[in-house]
Structures are given as C-alpha cells and as structure tokens.
Amino acid sequence: MSRIIAIIDGEHYPPVVREALAELAASHEVVAALFVGGSEKVDAADPAEYGVPLMRGADSSAVLRDAVATYAPEAAIDLSDEPVLSSARRFRLASVALELGLSYIGADFQFDPPLVEAETATPTLAVIGTGKRVGKTSVSAHLARLLQTGGARPVVLAMGRGGPAEPELLRGDEIALTTSDLLAFARQGRHASSDNYEDAVMARVPTVGCRRCGGGMAGSVFYSNVADGARLADELGLGLMILEGSGAAMPPVLADATVLVVGAAQGLGALTDYFGPLRLARADAVVIAGAEPALVDPAVVDALVAHARAERPEARVSAVTFRPRPLEPVAGLRAFLATTAPAALLPLLCAHLEAEHGCTIVAASANLSDRARLRDDIAAAAGTFDVLLTELKAAAIDVVAAAGEVAGVPTVLLDNVPVTVAGDDLDEGALALAALARTRAAMRGSDGN
Numbered sequence: 003m004s005r006i007i008a009i010i011d012g013e014h015y016p017p018v019v020r021e022a023l024a025e026l027a028a029s030h031e032v033v034a035a036l037f038v039g040g041s042e043k044v045d046a047a048d049p050a051e052y053g054v055p056l057m058r059g060a061d062s063s064a065v066l067r068d069a070v071a072t073y074a075p076e077a078a079i080d081l082s083d084e085p086v087l088s089s090a091r092r093f094r095l096a097s098v099a100l101e102l103g104l105s106y107i108g109a110d111f112q113f114d115p116p117l118v119e120a121e122t123a124t125p126t127l128a129v130i131g132t133g134k135r136v137g138k139t140s141v142s143a144h145l146a147r148l149l150q151t152g153g154a155r156p157v158v159l160a161m162g163r164g165g166p167a168e169p170e171l172l173r174g175d176e177i178a179l180t181t182s183d184l185l186a187f188a189r190q191g192r193h194a195s196s197d198n199y200e201d202a203v204m205a206r207v208p209t210v211g212c213r214r215c216g217g218g219m220a221g222s223v224f225y226s227n228v229a230d231g232a233r234l235a236d237e238l239g240l241g242l243m244i245l246e247g248s249g250a251a252m253p254p255v256l257a258d259a260t261v262l263v264v265g266a267a268q269g270l271g272a273l274t275d276y277f278g279p280l281r282l283a284r285a286d287a288v289v290i291a292g293a294e295p296a297l298v299d300p301a302v303v304d305a306l307v308a309h310a311r312a313e314r315p316e317a318r319v320s321a322v323t324f325r326p327r328p329l330e331p332v333a334g335l336r337a338f339l340a341t342t343a344p345a346a347l348l349p350l351l352c353a354h355l356e357a358e359h360g361c362t363i364v365a366a367s368a369n370l371s372d373r374a375r376l377r378d379d380i381a382a383a384a385g386t387f388d389v390l391l392t393e394l395k396a397a398a399i400d401v402v403a404a405a406g407e408v409a410g411v412p413t414v415l416l417d418n419v420p421v422t423v424a425g426d427d428l429d430e431g432a433l434a435l436a437a438l439a440r441t442r443a444a445m446r447g448s449d450g451n
Contacts (some may be wrong), residue, residue: 035056
C-alpha cells in the first residue's frame with residue numbers, strides 16, 4: 003500500500019472530501035492532506051474535519067516540501083480543482099513533487115519523475131534544455147572542448163531523434179572526421195548530422211551516440227537506447243561523462259551536476275510555466291542562449307537571468323550568443339552560408355564571418371532545417387561560391403555537402419561558439435562544474451548507491 007499525501011481545497015464541502023479520502027484509504031495509506039486554499043465551503047480548515055494530519059500555509063509549494071520531509075509519501079494525489087488551483091499553480095506543485103521524487107496524480111492525469119535507467123561509475127554532467135534548437139549541442143561541445151583542454155578527459159553521451167540503432171562510439175579524440183567521411187556515413191543510412199557527430203567533430207572528444215523517440219512534458223523519453231550507451235561510455239574509464247539532452251527530453255541517466263540551456267527567445271515562461279520550474283530546480287548552471295538584441299528584447303534576457311538567480315542563487319547564470327567559426331581556413335574565398343539560425347540573424351553572422359575569417363559571403367540561407375528550400379537556395383547561388391559553409395545540423399551533410407560534391411567545391415563545417423554577453427562567464431565555470439560532478443559522484447559512491 004503506497005503512502006500518499008492528498009491535496010485538498012475549501013471549495014469542496016468537507017464531507018465530500020472525507021468520502022474521497024476514505025475511498026483513497028482503501029488502496030493507499032493517506033499520511034496527510036495539504037490544504038491549498040479556498041473558503042466557499044469552509045470557514046477555516048480544521049484538521050478534525052478531514053481525519054488526517056492537515057498541513058497548510060501561504061506558500062503551497064513550500065508546505066508540500068515540508069510535508070514530504072515529514073511524512074515521506076510516494077505520491078501526491080490532487081483532489082482540488084479550479085479556481086483554487088489554476089493550471090499554473092498545479093504545474094508548480096507538480097514540479098515540486100517530481101523534483102522530490104513523487105508522482106503527481108489527478109483525476110485525468112499522472113506525472114512521474116523523469117526516469118533514471120542507468121547509473122555510471124564515471125561522474126556525469128548533464129546538459130539539458132527547454133526545447134529544440136536552444137543551443138544544447140553547441141554548449142555541450144564547447145564545455146567538452148574546454149574540459150578536454152583542462153585535463154578532465156570527457157566523453158559525450160548524446161541522444162537524438164536520428165541517433166543510431168545501436169549505441170555508436172566515435173573516437174573524436176583520435177580521428178578527425180571530414181565531410182567526405184560524413185557523406186559516406188550518410189550513404190550508409192546514418193543520420194550523419196546527428197548530435198554525436200557534431201560533438202565528435204567540434205570538440206574532438208570521444209562520443210557515444212544514441213537514439214530516442216517521444217518526449218514527455220517532464221523530460222522522460224518513451225523509448226531510447228541511452229542506458230546501453232551509458233554503459234558503453236562508462237567502459238572507457240574516462241574522467242567525466244557529459245549527458246546531452248535532446249529537445250526538452252533528459253537523458254535517463256543519473257546526473258551528478260546539470261547545466262540548463264534556455265532559449266532566450268522562449269521568454270520567461272520557459273522557466274516559470276509547465277515543467278520549467280522542475281528543470282530549473284535541477285540546474286547547477288543556467289545558460290540563457292541566443293541573447294541577441296536582433297531577436298530578443300534585452301529586458302527579457304535580464305528577466306531570465308534575474309529569475310534564474312532568484313530561484314537558484316548558488317548556480318552560475320550566463321547569457322550567451324553564438325558566433326560561427328569555420329573549422330578550416332576560408333580567407334579570400336567566396337562562400338555560401340547555410341544555418342539553422344533565424345533569418346533575422348543572417349546579416350550579423352555574415353558580417354562576423356567576413357570580418358573575423360576573411361571570406362566573402364555571396365549568399366546565405368536560414369533553411370538548413372528545410373531541405374526543399376535549402377536546395378532551392380543553393381541552386382539559386384550556383385556558380386557564385388568557392389566554398390559552402392554549414393553548421394553540422396539537419397541537412398548539412400545529405401544536402402549541403404552532397405551539393406558541394408556535385409559542384410566540385412569543398413564544404414567547411416562551422417562550430418557555433420558560445421560568447422558570454424551577460425552574467426557569469428561560461429568558460430570560467432566549466433572546470434568548477436566538472437569538479438562538482440566528481441565530488442557528488444564520489445559521495446554517491448561512498449554511500450554505496
């Protein structure tokens with residue numbers, strides 16, 4: 003019989019709530035009730051009215067934390083309703099419950115804590131996000147590169163919607179993959195722009211690629227081979243495993259420390275709504291990515307930084323932009339640029355490449371994620387460029403590099419380098435995050451967990 007805490011309100015007549023609690027007691031041990039407000043049908047919440055210990059307070063989330071610490075329930079069952087608990091308040095309570103390891107169950111829903119299917123001997127640093135294309139892979143590869151330089155010996159465990167059927171080890175520290183290699187992989191049926199390829203090429207560290215399908219609201223995946231990938235990465239005996247999320251989904255591997263990447267363009271709701279608070283509660287560092295004035299009002303970035311610091315005062319909070327860096331020299335060449343960045347950023351990115359790397363951008367496309375439009379953009383610029391520049395994402399290999407091969411021009415890959423523009427310096431915090439992960443891994447090892 004599972005131990006549960008019931009969430010109740012004063013909009014329900016107490017005898018009705020007592021009957022519902024009695025129904026619950028037939029299959030659960032009801033250890034307490036959390037009164038979340040409402041006065042239409044009660045003058046004041048009286049513990050004697052409900053027959054179980056009653057907890058209440060102005061901050062229901064804080065009271066729920068106290069209730070969990072006091073009564074150690076396994077789940078919270080919500081017997082409340084609108085208007086006392088709005089959807090927003092309910093998600094905040096659900097975030098607290100899941101953070102503390104409880105399921106949160108209501109009349110027609112159930113949310114469970116994100117799955118942990120594997121625990122590794124290698125210390126782990128998770129890089130998770132609040133959605134797709136917020137910059138997780140760029141941040142993950144950048145951290146891996148910094149940590150490699152700092153002697154941390156990282157391996158990246160990446161999962162993606164296009165990952166391999168069996169976990170795939172790429173020794174990015176030993177072999178420099180070229181666009182010709184990636185084209186050969188694509189012709190074998192692999193998604194050669196998957197995140198593990200990007201990590202191996204950009205960071206030059208070992209990577210293990212995995213696949214996943216389906217993403218839950220709280221971060222779990224419906225299917226993945228990530229647990230097998232974690233065991234493969236663990237066998238390498240390296241110093242740190244970077245667990246790279248996919249979209250808003252989290253790798254189902256125990257994380258010793260966590261970096262949360264938030265898209266600045268998503269706004270404050272990415273941290274305050276739905277399960278944003280759950281993801282923020284896990285964060286030892288927060289990266290507000292894509293903090294471009296051309297895309298996002300600086301006041302929104304300031305609000306994101308302020309909220310993250312208020313909720314996680316011990317965490318490092320950085321706001322970053324991304325700037326392209328060709329992996330090969332392109333000075334003096336006429337270039338076509340393909341990117342997943344919004345079209346509004348194309349002038350800025352083109353100017354950066356010309357000023358910093360000496361090429362001339364003759365045409366640019368923001369359609370790297372739209373194969374048909376990308377082909378049209380490349381065809382329209384045919385004969386005007388000496389080199390194709392592309393991020394290693396989406397259609398970079400099967401469209402851009404393939405078009406370059408046909409045209410007889412090289413394809414040069416671009417690294418998206420995070421540049422701190424506000425808050426704590428991202429680079430300075432990298433080694434501290436690795437040290438935190440190692441400390442926590444040692445603690446769980448000493449506990450026998």
